[in-house]
Amino acid sequence: MNQEIDLETALRRALKREHPRADFAKRVLARAAERRRQAATRVWMAIAAMLVAGVLIAAGMRNYELQREAEAQKAGHDLALALRITSAKLHLTHRMIRRRPDGV
């Protein structure tokens, strides 16, 4: 019988309603606000990372484009130079042939 009373007392004590500390609500709200702030920061950081990646990709593509353009320009100049020299040498050969007394 005594044991039953002890158990009941123990249960009553354990299940006794306790009031939270005075700053409990304040701390819960502050934690929720902090979580919201962290989530927003993560979103903004992701957006910023995407923007930086986009800018880097665009800059890389533009750089590649400029490089190809410079290479094409150099190749074009080289081609013009090569053909001009070739033509000049063919003209020289022509002139030399015409200068010959037999005029072949």
Next chain:
Amino acid sequence: MEFKWRIAPLLIVLAARLHAAPRPVDLKDLDSHALAAFAAKASNTVDVTLDGNVLKMAAGFISSSGDEDAVKLKKLIAGVKSITVRTFEFKTKGQYSKADVDAIRKQLKTPEWSSIVTVNDKESGETSEVYVLGGKDKPGGILIISAEPTELTFVQILGTVDISDLSAFEDLGVPDVTHHGKKEDK
């Protein structure tokens, strides 16, 4: 099945022979020591090598203007596989010998090249040789060796090209860039 195995070695030998068929010596693959000797004495050099994608890129750049001359030029080089030009300018006469030029000619002028003109002007000391690869009607390449007292030029164009069109190139409205790529006077 047995027959296939019997002809396999024959096919291998045939493929090897085709692969080893004589090909024109490319000016750009020429022994660099031979040309380096000229370059060492030259006051100006022009070294142009255009082939494959670079040639396509060059043609694309020149023809991008879309004018009549550009179209002609694009047509002119449509069948060209490679263009190699080596020019050496010397400040004084006698910087190279005939034997030096003969050595280069010996390497370049393989039996596939036929001479179409060789002019030797003893008075001016100029020599000009033009060779074509394959048939004269539609040559598969042009080799020019021009030796002047103070200038030596080797030009090799591989691929189909019309010599008369090439001669007319000076008349096309492409800007004169003759001094582009020359090395500084020593």
